[in-house]
Amino acid sequence: MGVCYDSFMWKKIHRFLMPAHDNNHRSKALHHDSLLVYVLLFALVNFGIRTLHKQFPDVLGYATDIRVYDLLSETNRKRSELGLGAVVLNDQLSQAAKAKAQDMFANGYWAHTSPQGKTPWEFIVGSGYKYTLAGENLAKNFSTSRGVVDAWMASPTHRDNVIKPGYHDVGFAVVNGILAGEETTLVVQMFGASERIAQVPKQAESKQVEVPIEVPVLAELPELAKVNQQMSPASQVLPAVSGVSKSPFINIPTLTREISFLFIGILVGILGIDFVVVSRRKIPRVAGHNIAHIIFLSALVIALITIRRGSLI
Amino acid sequence: MNIKHINFAVLILILGVGIATFLSVASDTNAQMWVVGAMSVCYVLWGIIYHAMEGDLHRKVILEYFLIAAIVMIVFATVLWT
Numbered sequence: 001m002g003v004c005y006d007s008f009m010w011k012k013i014h015r016f017l018m019p020a021h022d023n024n025h026r027s028k029a030l031h032h033d034s035l036l037v038y039v040l041l042f043a044l045v046n047f048g049i050r051t052l053h054k055q056f057p058d059v060l061g062y063a064t065d066i067r068v069y070d071l072l073s074e075t076n077r078k079r080s081e082l083g084l085g086a087v088v089l090n091d092q093l094s095q096a097a098k099a100k101a102q103d104m105f106a107n108g109y110w111a112h113t114s115p116q117g118k119t120p121w122e123f124i125v126g127s128g129y130k131y132t133l134a135g136e137n138l139a140k141n142f143s144t145s146r147g148v149v150d151a152w153m154a155s156p157t158h159r160d161n162v163i164k165p166g167y168h169d170v171g172f173a174v175v176n177g178i179l180a181g182e183e184t185t186l187v188v189q190m191f192g193a194s195e196r197i198a199q200v201p202k203q204a205e206s207k208q209v210e211v212p213i214e215v216p217v218l219a220e221l222p223e224l225a226k227v228n229q230q231m232s233p234a235s236q237v238l239p240a241v242s243g244v245s246k247s248p249f250i251n252i253p254t255l256t257r258e259i260s261f262l263f264i265g266i267l268v269g270i271l272g273i274d275f276v277v278v279s280r281r282k283i284p285r286v287a288g289h290n291i292a293h294i295i296f297l298s299a300l301v302i303a304l305i306t307i308r309r310g311s312l313i
Numbered sequence: 314m315n316i317k318h319i320n321f322a323v324l325i326l327i328l329g330v331g332i333a334t335f336l337s338v339a340s341d342t343n344a345q346m347w348v349v350g351a352m353s354v355c356y357v358l359w360g361i362i363y364h365a366m367e368g369d370l371h372r373k374v375i376l377e378y379f380l381i382a383a384i385v386m387i388v389f390a391t392v393l394w395t
Contacts, residue, residue, distance in 0.1 A: 032376055032377065035377070035380035042384070043387055045391060049395045050395060151340055252395055256395055260391065264388065267384075286369060286371045286373055287374065288381070289360070289363065292359075293381055295328065299328035300388075300389070303331075303332055303349070303389075304388075306336055311340055311341055312341075
């Protein structure tokens with residue numbers, strides 16, 4: 001009985017992996033119905049991960065370890081490598097960064113300017129910081145402090161802010177929340193110089209814009225007054241602002257990448273076996289070109305390897 | 314170099330440009346997803362043209378290219394968007 005069952009299973013596996021007369025000379029794993037099952041399975045995995053993450057965020061979540069002091073030291077390390085002076089952590093700029101992060105969560109946007117038209121400079125003014133030069137970098141969904149700063153350095157417009165000699169102060173906010181229905185870790189970095197030259201984010205989507213030397217009076221900006229009221233005293237940096245550190249049992253980005261690599265690796269392997277066997281037997285058949293599929297999948301594996309979680313603007 | 318080699322060289326060129334574009338928008342996962350979508354569409358079109366030139370274009374072949382492209386899209390959607 002055991003022998004029969006083993007033989008039956010072996011035939012099934014053989015039929016699944018190897019082209020033969022009983023699978024129309026095409027590995028069953030590469031038949032259209034099998035390919036469709038893979039698409040549906042991945043859709044199910046996608047849905048399952050999202051659902052389980054919402055139900056059990058401590059078990060299945062996003063490992064994050066971003067701290068303000070690490071961001072500060074990484075920023076200053078990059079500056080010192082270029083012979084620039086260090087920027088100093090400024091409580092008012094940190095409060096402005098915190099207010100900006102909270103505004104993004106409250107109004108559901110991911111941009112330098114809010115849907116209501118509020119600019120980063122208004123948050124800075126609202127914090128009481130009298131800037132003559134200011135800049136803002138934003139990042140979301142990175143895992144580590146170094147990852148955030150490295151990504152900023154890899155982006156020319158963000159790099160300009162990090163290494164601008166005119167900046168003397170910096171403020172950070174690292175805040176976790178729900179943005180557009182997704183758990184998001186926002187990092188807001190605000191640079192400033194007071195009573196010196198003034199500049200800030202240039203492009204709306206990146207950060208270097210000339211700002212007026214004359215700073216608007218707070219009383220003329222009711223929205224800013226409101227922001228200011230919501231702020232804690234400058235000396236109080238809340239835990240949500242000083243960093244976000246989470247280590248779920250299973251890290252979603254690691255899980256999805258490993259499943260994807262395993263799956264594509266197996267698929268490429270089966271395509272290779274199928275190609276070799278059919279080529280050796282010189283069997284004519286109507287099917288796609290396995291080598292083309294392998295080239296396409298391999299190219300996308302290269303793309304997969306380069307994926308780093310996190311976005312900048 | 315025969316026509317088959319030229320076809321494969323075109324495929325590799327398309328994928329190379331696709332990967333370079335993918336890397337250039339590394340800080341924007343939505344843009345990366347669009348790039349993967351464009352690469353997948355190009356791949357299906359390449360498959361159709363290739364098999365038409367080979368004289369073995371069949372509905373089953375087109376469906377196979379669509380399914381391979383769909384697998385790639387869902388894999389990247391899972392990695393980039395979860």
